[in-house]
Amino acid sequence: MTIASTPTRAELRPLERPRFVWAIADALTLAKRNLVQIPRIPEELIFATIQPVMFVLLFRYVFGGAIAGTGTTYVNYLMAGIFTQTVIFGSTTTGIGLANDLQRGLVDRFRSLPMAKSAVLTGRTLSDLVRNTFVVLVMWVVGLLVGFQPQGSPLAWLAAVGILLLTSFAFSWISATIGLAVNTVEAAQSAGFIWLFPLTFASSIFVPTKTMPLWLRGFAEHQPVSVIANAVRGLLLNQADPTTVWAAVGYCVAMLVIFVPLAVRAYGNRAAR
Amino acid sequence: MANRPAIFAEGLYKRYGKTQALAGLDLQAEAATVLAVLGPNGAGKTTAVRILTTLLRPDAGHAEVAGLDVVKQADQLRARIGLAGQYAAVDENLTGFENLEMVGRLYHLAGRVARQRANELLARFDLADAAKRTVKTYSGGMRRRLDLAASLVMTPPVLFLDEPTTGLDPRSRLGMWDIISGLVSDGTTVLLTTQYLEEADQLAHSIAVVDHGRVIASGTADELKQQVGGERFEITVARGGDLTDAMNALRPYSVGEIQLEAERRHIIVPVVNGAHQLAAVVRDLDTAHVPLEDLALRRPTLDEVFLTLTGQPATSDATDNAAPDARPLARSNA
Incomplete structure (x- = not known):
């Protein structure tokens, strides 16, 4: 232990750095703040992991036997979908976390500091990205345990993980927009989740879309979640189709282009109340 | 600067x-x-x-x-x-x-x-x-x-x-x-x-x-x-003392209406510059043979200031149990 010394008046001054350096540094400071909390509230991460594990077990063993026409083993088909669903559901923590910070007055404290304004949002979306990466890795291991066998080259698998993380990041900004638009943490929770159910089930995540009624098929085959799941599936099973992969990336970029400014605006409006 | x-x-x-x-x-x-x-x-x-x-x-x-x-x-x-x-x-x-x-x-x-x-x-x-x-x-x-x-x-x-x-x-x-x-x-x-x-x-x-x-x-x-004024003497006459005698002795000091609560033997006298008159009041009451239980010079509390300024009472907030001795302001129609 060193003896705690007292900073002198001269030391108690802000360092001089360019603005963009502070934008990054402040985001990292807040991301770190969010990340150190994760092991302190283990139940949150445990439930965030149990939920997709439950989906894996249910679909693999309960429904899986009755689902045909996937062109590969059902577990191989399923896992790409589960990864996609996991990152999309996991991104809802962004909005909930922001709603929490607003409700507890932390956002007021942050806004009264001479820090980069963007850091509250970028810090939160970055820490949720790290958290989602962890959950995807856990799901990968769970998948291997129930018979998942990725095909083709590990490089393609990495590309699949890359798309998943991009998806996580893009959906985090949608979640942020929702979390900032509603008034309470509870509302952020339900509003953040409810629209994801039709989007993930009316998709190619769990079952092939070709048995769906025609009116639904049109939507299910082209909506972002299906396209992303199909791209990930192709990369994991050595059936990659470049058009689908780029369409998935395009969807994510489009979501970011739309929702980053919306979230920033919602943050400005909300904080000014 | x-x-x-x-x-x-x-x-x-x-x-x-x-x-x-x-x-x-x-x-x-x-x-x-x-x-x-x-x-x-x-x-x-x-x-x-x-x-x-x-x-x-x-x-x-x-x-x-x-x-x-x-x-x-x-x-x-x-x-x-x-x-x-x-x-x-x-x-x-x-x-x-x-x-x-x-x-x-x-x-x-x-x-x-x-x-x-x-x-x-x-x-x-x-x-x-x-x-x-x-x-x-x-x-x-x-x-x-x-x-x-x-x-x-x-x-x-x-x-x-x-x-x-x-x-x-x-x-x-x-x-x-x-x-x-x-x-x-x-x-x-x-x-x-x-x-x-x-x-x-x-x-x-x-x-x-x-x-x-x-x-x-x-x-x-x-x-x-x-600004609100309202300085006053508050006097409690001991048992056996004559309230009328007390009122008569106090009247010269009053700048308004003297209030009498006969049951409590309590008299409130509005005054100005009460501190300077305190000794004289005690002397006059003594001369009139009025036995005292209590005599105090009171100035308005901020509670009363608030009441006068807003026309609304500053009432105690019943939900605030954490600080029973400190009274938060609450507007009754808020």
Whole structure:
């Protein structure tokens, strides 16, 4: 232990750095703040992991036997979908976390500091990205345990993980927009989740879309979640189709282009109340 | 420059939807003094603080803090103010040390300096033993001290405390008052909002009474009490004493109507400059052979000041059990 010394008046001054350096540094400071909390509230991460594990077990063993026409083993088909669903559901923590910070007055404290304004949002979306990466890795291991066998080259698998993380990041900004638009943490929770159910089930995540009624098929085959799941599936099973992969990336970029400014605006409006 | 008030606000207006939160608010505080903004819930106190701390733009009006415009020089100003809120804005899942270190980093201190400063403040606010515990385990008073410590990381010349003692038990409240007095004697200017008359009376060099988004009276506690008048003698005649004799002896001193509560043998005499007449009153009552049980010179409480100013009673808030001895203001129709 060193003896705690007292900073002198001269030391108690802000360092001089360019603005963009502070934008990054402040985001990292807040991301770190969010990340150190994760092991302190283990139940949150445990439930965030149990939920997709439950989906894996249910679909693999309960429904899986009755689902045909996937062109590969059902577990191989399923896992790409589960990864996609996991990152999309996991991104809802962004909005909930922001709603929490607003409700507890932390956002007021942050806004009264001479820090980069963007850091509250970028810090939160970055820490949720790290958290989602962890959950995807856990799901990968769970998948291997129930018979998942990725095909083709590990490089393609990495590309699949890359798309998943991009998806996580893009959906985090949608979640942020929702979390900032509603008034309470509870509302952020339900509003953040409810629209994801039709989007993930009316998709190619769990079952092939070709048995769906025609009116639904049109939507299910082209909506972002299906396209992303199909791209990930192709990369994991050595059936990659470049058009689908780029369409998935395009969807994510489009979501970011739309929702980053919306979230920033919602943050400005909300904080000014 | 030197004589500029540390806090200056002129004609601030702010409207939320249909609610006019501020309706031409003026405030002024000299350096190294405490300005108490006193008013019931919904009077506009928090809105005023949010504008002065750059969190909110006023719809109209002008305000300067530490010589900087709160709208045009907001970025510079943020480095020179501290804000501690009534909702203790610290992160529950971080330790006390981590909270202060984070705030130091967000003020863009070097890592080592931020850590040293965190430890220094924890020691100063009696939180060193709890430094490594998450804030979740802290008592209300400890949270409030940590929140205050977070606002002092850069030793700001101007400090804003939004209801710093709301919900604290009486002991923690006294501790907080000591801390605030200490900061002011070190040269910090403090604006605090409060619903507690006693708090304003104890701490503030000047008080601004706010109602419906405007200052309805301002001055020192004494000036406010004087403005309302209402100084009086309160006399209780001992058993066996003649109340009529007492009334006759007191009449020359009265500047208004003498009130008599015969059952309690209690007489209230409105006076001016009562302190100078005290000895004469005692003498006259003695000459008239009126035996006394009690005699007191009373000046109006801030409670009464508030009642007179707003026409609304300052009633005790039944839900606030944490501080039975301190009475928050509440408007009955709020």
